[in-house]
Amino acid sequence: MRVALFVTCLVDVMRPSIGFATMRLLEAAGCDVVVPEDQTCCGQPAWSAGEADAARALAKKNISDLAGFEYVVLPSASCAEHIKNAYPELLAGEPEWAEKAADLSKRTFELTSFLVDVLKVNEVPGDFHGSITYHDSCKGLRKLGIKQQPRQLLAKMKGVTLREMGESEECCGFGGAFAAKFGEISTVIVDRKCASIRESGAEVVVGGDLGCLLNIEGRLRRRGDPTRVLHIAEVLAGEGQ
Amino acid sequence: MTKQDNHAARAEIMARVRQRLAPVTAADADVRKAQAEEAIRAVARGPQPRMTGDLVERLLRKLEEMSCTTDRVARLNEVPRAVARYLAANSLGLSAVTSPPLASLEWENAGVSVAVRGAADADLVGLTDCFCAIAETGTLMLHSAPDLPPTLSLLPETHVAVVPLERIVPTMEEAFARFRAQFSDMPPAVNFISGPSRTADIEQTIVLGAHGPCRVHVVLVG
Amino acid sequence: MRSQAMFFQEQAAQKACDPQMQKTLAYVRPLFVGKRKKGLEGLAADGLGFEEMRVACQEIRDRVVDNLDVWLELFEARAQATGAKVLWARDGDEVARLLVDLARQHGVRKVVKSKSMLSEEADLNTAFAAAGIESIETDLGEYIIQLAGETPSHIIAPAVHKTKEEVADLFVAHHGLPRQSDITALAREARGVLRQHFLSADMGVSGANFLVAETGSAALVTNEGNGRMVTTLPRLHVVIAGIEKIIPNLQDLATLMRLLPRSATGQSISNYVSVLTARGGLALDSPVQGPEKIVFVLVDNGRADLLGGEFASMLRCIRCGACMNHCPVYTAIGGHAYGWVYPGPMGSVLTPLYTSLKTAQDLPQATTGCNQCGAVCPVGIPLPELMRALRRRTFEEGLRPWLERLGYKVWAWAACHPRFYHWGVRRAVRYLKWLAGGEAFIRVLGMAPGWTGGRDLKAPPGRSFQELWADRKNRG
Numbered sequence: 001m002r003v004a005l006f007v008t009c010l011v012d013v014m015r016p017s018i019g020f021a022t023m024r025l026l027e028a029a030g031c032d033v034v035v036p037e038d039q040t041c042c043g044q045p046a047w048s049a050g051e052a053d054a055a056r057a058l059a060k061k062n063i064s065d066l067a068g069f070e071y072v073v074l075p076s077a078s079c080a081e082h083i084k085n086a087y088p089e090l091l092a093g094e095p096e097w098a099e100k101a102a103d104l105s106k107r108t109f110e111l112t113s114f115l116v117d118v119l120k121v122n123e124v125p126g127d128f129h130g131s132i133t134y135h136d137s138c139k140g141l142r143k144l145g146i147k148q149q150p151r152q153l154l155a156k157m158k159g160v161t162l163r164e165m166g167e168s169e170e171c172c173g174f175g176g177a178f179a180a181k182f183g184e185i186s187t188v189i190v191d192r193k194c195a196s197i198r199e200s201g202a203e204v205v206v207g208g209d210l211g212c213l214l215n216i217e218g219r220l221r222r223r224g225d226p227t228r229v230l231h232i233a234e235v236l237a238g239e240g241q
Numbered sequence: 242m243t244k245q246d247n248h249a250a251r252a253e254i255m256a257r258v259r260q261r262l263a264p265v266t267a268a269d270a271d272v273r274k275a276q277a278e279e280a281i282r283a284v285a286r287g288p289q290p291r292m293t294g295d296l297v298e299r300l301l302r303k304l305e306e307m308s309c310t311t312d313r314v315a316r317l318n319e320v321p322r323a324v325a326r327y328l329a330a331n332s333l334g335l336s337a338v339t340s341p342p343l344a345s346l347e348w349e350n351a352g353v354s355v356a357v358r359g360a361a362d363a364d365l366v367g368l369t370d371c372f373c374a375i376a377e378t379g380t381l382m383l384h385s386a387p388d389l390p391p392t393l394s395l396l397p398e399t400h401v402a403v404v405p406l407e408r409i410v411p412t413m414e415e416a417f418a419r420f421r422a423q424f425s426d427m428p429p430a431v432n433f434i435s436g437p438s439r440t441a442d443i444e445q446t447i448v449l450g451a452h453g454p455c456r457v458h459v460v461l462v463g
Numbered sequence: 464m465r466s467q468a469m470f471f472q473e474q475a476a477q478k479a480c481d482p483q484m485q486k487t488l489a490y491v492r493p494l495f496v497g498k499r500k501k502g503l504e505g506l507a508a509d510g511l512g513f514e515e516m517r518v519a520c521q522e523i524r525d526r527v528v529d530n531l532d533v534w535l536e537l538f539e540a541r542a543q544a545t546g547a548k549v550l551w552a553r554d555g556d557e558v559a560r561l562l563v564d565l566a567r568q569h570g571v572r573k574v575v576k577s578k579s580m581l582s583e584e585a586d587l588n589t590a591f592a593a594a595g596i597e598s599i600e601t602d603l604g605e606y607i608i609q610l611a612g613e614t615p616s617h618i619i620a621p622a623v624h625k626t627k628e629e630v631a632d633l634f635v636a637h638h639g640l641p642r643q644s645d646i647t648a649l650a651r652e653a654r655g656v657l658r659q660h661f662l663s664a665d666m667g668v669s670g671a672n673f674l675v676a677e678t679g680s681a682a683l684v685t686n687e688g689n690g691r692m693v694t695t696l697p698r699l700h701v702v703i704a705g706i707e708k709i710i711p712n713l714q715d716l717a718t719l720m721r722l723l724p725r726s727a728t729g730q731s732i733s734n735y736v737s738v739l740t741a742r743g744g745l746a747l748d749s750p751v752q753g754p755e756k757i758v759f760v761l762v763d764n765g766r767a768d769l770l771g772g773e774f775a776s777m778l779r780c781i782r783c784g785a786c787m788n789h790c791p792v793y794t795a796i797g798g799h800a801y802g803w804v805y806p807g808p809m810g811s812v813l814t815p816l817y818t819s820l821k822t823a824q825d826l827p828q829a830t831t832g833c834n835q836c837g838a839v840c841p842v843g844i845p846l847p848e849l850m851r852a853l854r855r856r857t858f859e860e861g862l863r864p865w866l867e868r869l870g871y872k873v874w875a876w877a878a879c880h881p882r883f884y885h886w887g888v889r890r891a892v893r894y895l896k897w898l899a900g901g902e903a904f905i906r907v908l909g910m911a912p913g914w915t916g917g918r919d920l921k922a923p924p925g926r927s928f929q930e931l932w933a934d935r936k937n938r939g
Contacts, residue, residue: 007928009878013892014921016928035932038881046875048832050854050863054875061879138833171791175831182472182829183913184479188795189831190918218918221904247561251551254706254763258532261770266530274533280526280711281537281677287519287718291510303731359752362662377509378732390752391695395688413717427545427678427740429753430695435732438688440650442604442620443627445494448650451603452657453688453735 003031004069006062006083008076009041010210018210021237022075022111028125029115036065042074044082048176052090059087063100071118072108075233077140078209080110085143110140111233112149112208122156126238129159133202134232135193135216136169137209150208150232157236165200167192174215190219197227204228206235284421286414296376296409297461303379304459307436308449313461320403321351323460328353328366331456333399339368341388343403359390360397367393367454368401373408373416374459378435381459382416385430394434400454402434406463464555464586464614467802468814468823474800475829484624488794491623495788498729499839505731506721516722521843523715524779527676527707531770531778534676534709535761542679547741548758555764558582558703559590562668565758566596569699571665575657577683577690578602579670580618580782581703583804584764584817587668598668599660601689603653610637616798618805619727619784624797657689667693667754671704672781673719674759677712680740681759684723684733694739700754702739706761707778713738719781722841726783765817773852777812779842786836786846792829801826808836808846815853824862827853888927896925 003026007019019035026033043058062083066072074080087101115121132154140146154160173179173189193216197205205220205227207213217229230240259270266273292299301311314323320343328335336354344357360367369389371381381402385391394400410416413433420431438453449455467474478484503513527534539549552558558581566574574591576582576598588609591598600609604621608614610633615621622630627646634649635642638656643649669690671681681702683690694700710716716738724730741757769775787793787807798806803814803823811826827850836846857863877884899905899922908915 009888012928013888013895014923016924016926016931019928019932035929037929040878040881040884043875043878046871048851048854049867049871050851050856050858051868051871051875052855052858054871054878057875057879138831138835142834142838171831171833171835173791173795173831175833178829178831179918180911180913182475182792183916184476185792185795185829186831186913187917188479188485189791192791214921215918218904218914218920221919221921222917247550250553250557253553254551254761254767255532255535257763257767258535258706258770261767261772262530262532263771265771270533273530274537277530277533277537277676277711284712284714286714287523287721288511288515290506290721306731307734362658380732380736385751385753387750391691392752395691395695413720414714417713417717427680427738429740429742429751430691431738432691433732433736435734438686438734440603440687441728442602442607442622442687443625443630443646443649445491445620445623446646448647450654451650451687451689452601452654452661452692 001031002070003033004066004072005033005035006039006042006066006072006074006079007035008074008079008210011075014214015210015231017239018075018231018233021231021233021239022073024125024237025111025115025233026073029119029121034069038065042079042082044079044086045176047082047086047090055086056090059090059101060097063087063097063104066104067100070107071114072104073111073114074108075111075231076209077110077137077144077146078211080108081139081143083108110144110146110208112153113144113146116149116152124153124156124236126157126236127159128157128235128238128240130204131161131163131202132204132206132235133163133165133197133200134168135165135172135205135207135212137207137212138171140208141169146208153232153236163200163202165196165202167196170196172212172216174211176211179215186215187219190215194219194223194225198225202227204230204240206230206232208232284418289412289414290377292377292411296411297406300374300376300379300409301461303376307379309379309436309457309459311459311461315463317405317462318346320460320462321346321348321353324368324401325351325353327401327458334365337366337368337401338364338393338397340390340393342370343368360392360395362396364397366399366401367397368403369393370403371408373410373419374404375411375413375416375433376409377412380413380433380435383432383434384428386428391430391432394432395453398450398454399456399458401458401460403460403462406461464583464804466814466818466822468818468826469802471800471802471825471829474802475796478796478800484797487624487626488797492794499726499785499788500729502725502729502731506725511721517841517843519718520722520841521779523710523718524781524842526711527709528770528775528778531706535706538674538676538679538709541676542741542759545679545741547679548756550758550760552760552762553764555585558585558760558762559587561760562587562701562703563590563594563596565699565701566591566594566666569666571596571699573660573664574598574666574668575601575660575664575693575697576605577667577669577685577693578605578621579668579703580615580804581670581705581762582668583615585703599657599664601657601661601693603650603687606653606657607633614799616806617784617787618782624799661692661696664697666699666701667697668701668703669693671702671708672723673716674704674709675713675716675738676709678738678740680738682716683737683739684735686734688735691735691737694737695753698755699758700739700756701758701760703760703762705766706763707766723781723783726785726839726841769816774812774816774849776844777816777849779844780809781842783841785839785841789835789839791831791833791835808850812846812849812853820853820857820860821862824857827857885927885929889930892923892925892927895923898922
């Protein structure tokens with residue numbers, strides 16, 4: 001099974017280890033993983049900012065780059081959601097492209113959803129010992145229905161104790177450019193998340209989107225809270241210990 | 242404001258509405274109007290609650306959830322004594338205002354003095370029957386009429402309502418269906434009342450007795 | 464009401480750093496969320512799912528919004544057939560003018576109002592005051608903010624930002640009665656004062672939760688009973704309602720009532736639901752209690768322009784407030800920062816559309832895109848998508864700062880040219896690593912001061928994934 005790994009621009013720049021962890025998970029599940037060299041960004045920042053032309057250009061670029069792969073997998077629900085939902089919307093006016101967008105949409109998956117819903121994996125390669133609390137990122141939860149998948153995978157790891165935080169479905173306040181544009185508001189929101197994490201008593205907070213994780217980790221550190229922050233791929237691949 | 246002015250406002254708004262809708266409406270206005278009238282006539286109901294168990298018990302439970310107090314007597318002529326007991330037990334005095342449907346009961350024998358009129362500011366207790374009571378939500382449906390002044394259930398601090406069992410209906414839809422069967426025109430007011438008036442406008446703390454009654458007491462009959 | 468939405472950024476930042484505001488919001492947020500949740504559990508106990516009800520409610524609203532021309536005519540005809548008068552207002556000023564004229568025609572000295580957000584759009588109290596007519600807000604929350612000379616900070620809990628101490632201060636100043644300290648006593652005091660206004664008013668002004676086409680009636684949903692007072696006691700009742708408020712029939716009202724109160728306050732039903740109709744065939748001297756006359760004022764004020772376009776779904780809104788109650792942004796800053804009548808996600812859509820996109824452009828920017836609003840909306844309004852559509856319009860109309868627009872153009876061009884992009888990324892990751900100066904976190908980031916104002920930034924390892932992957936492949 002030939003799978004394209006789209007690492008996302010944020011992972012490419014800020015945390016390459018997530019990309020390698022994702023690769024390890026996919027290979028362990030028997031996938032033939034390809035990293036398309038020309039990948040850059042899914043285009044979500046432009047779409048979100050209202051720059052539809054730029055978002056459309058990137059959608060077309062990625063549709064072309066990612067043609068011919070059985071599946072496209074991303075270690076981010078937010079970016080996967082953009083490809084799945086926004087590409088068809090952006091290209092609705094161009095029938096030829098719309099069809100391709102719909103096709104790519106069907107082939108694109110967020111990592112944990114791919115492992116559980118498509119590959120139906122029974123085991124994960126990594127090992128992890130400690131207590132974890134899971135932050136549900138908004139797009140994955142409310143747009144892609146990703147809630148049980150990461151928990152099911154963590155449940156396969158013997159050393160993991162899951163300690164659910166209160167309000168795990170609440171937004172962390174990241175929102176892409178939002179956290180930079182409206183820093184004060186974002187800080188109030190992420191403070192609530194930090195409090196929920198602390199109250200859970202878990203040693204590590206885990207999530208599926210690096211944006212949320214950077215926001216949460218940045219605020220935890222500023223508050224002087226040493227709780228570790230890991231991407232679900234890192235934990236499952238055993239790179240979190 | 243002259244009449245002309247408002248004609249102009251109406252014409253302008255309607256023109257704007259039609260212009261905006263023109264590209265997205267398939268049929269012409271006459272056809273759509275006929276469809277709209279059909280939608281009004283069709284008394285199609287939305288998703289209905291699947292209530293299990295006895296409607297009377299459900300009503301009592303829901304009334305209490307709505308902060309009403311409840312009582313039950315076997316026959317209508319027992320109502321005055323039951324009301325007297327309630328008023329005495331809560332030190333609410335023994336006088337009330339009411340309307341013709343309940344006026345003929347033997348209040349005097351029960352020691353309650355009733356006046357038959359609309360309520361005034363100083364009246365402490367309003368006594369009413371109701372058109373029906375809705376078990377789904379614990380709601381009383383009252384309508385205004387020449388002999389049913391709406392102030393009875395509004396101005397006094399205590400509202401006592403009498404509900405014969407045959408007036409219990411499961412839902413608001415059923416209440417409207419009964420209403421239509423009985424009346425051809427809408428009265429000035431149909432009021433659905435669910436417990437005493439309340440406010441949570443100061444620090445989201447619920448206080449009973451905002452502007453309307455502080456207490457709603459329901460006496461089931463049957 | 465004049466929009467102050469252009470000051471959103473400053474106002475929001477100030478509210479986010481205001482300890483009293485934060486305390487209030489932290490207190491009410493779990494109440495808002497918890498009450499709705501409990502309300503929906505009650506619905507589920509009767510075998511009704513939120514989705515099923517939402518679809519039904521959305522259909523009712525769409526049926527009218529999609530054919531508003533014919534529904535307006537139908538409502539008007541049926542309301543007139545009951546003896547009501549129907550007037551039309553193009554904008555808020557016209558609403559205010561019509562109501563002042565009506566008050567004058569009927570010799571009105573005192574007006575009592577039940578809560579109407581539309582009357583805030585029209586700045587009605589100011590108009591009455593200018594005409595020498597006393598107008599009194601009677602919803603306790605609205606009354607409190609009227610005394611304070613403020614505007615509502617929430618569409619169903621207008622004074623949610625006020626503490627009981629502030630309310631006590633206001634009451635002492637305006638009522639001249641001994642200071643009350645507990646909430647029950649304060650509510651009691653307001654009851655006494657407002658009761659006299661209800662009894663002495665000549666005209667009642669209310670909004671309408673719905674206009675029922677079938678019967679030509681207004682449906683009014685309240686808890687305090689002030690709505691009933693306002694529509695029962697004065698001799699003249701004026702209903703001001705947006706043109707989109709029509710529903711076909713009374714069955715639809717029953718359906719909507721299963722979600723409206725639950726979405727708003729978690730109640731299975733509000734204390735009072737009143738269906739108010741003009742006196743029809745009844746003679747004026749008929750002994751039935753109620754106003755002698757009902758006047759409906761149907762208001763456009765920007766609504767018609769939404770029809771048939773990408774924002775038409777916003778006209779489904781039934782003003783429950785669930786979107787703001789569940790919004791991380793609203794619950795971080797409260798309602799005033801939004802600068803106009805409607806706060807929260809629905810306000811972030813309506814304010815730019817009803818006032819001006821140019822001055823209110825920050826509102827649809829101030830969203831995390833979390834879709835908590837869309838998920839709870841009882842009529843399925845895709846609020847995040849509507850906010851994004853407004854951002855697109857902002858961009859297309861060239862309203863964003865030129866540097867921001869240029870930035871996106873350059874970035875998008877680069878992202879479409881991978882070799883150039885990857886070259887840039889290699890530079891950027893090295894710069895960020897250098898900026899961290901050997902530490903694990905960057906504490907101050909000049910290009911994103913908003914970010915590092917409140918949080919650190921984990922330093923990247925200095926080489927991009929693509930570089931590391933290329934190395935690995937080359938090593939084979």
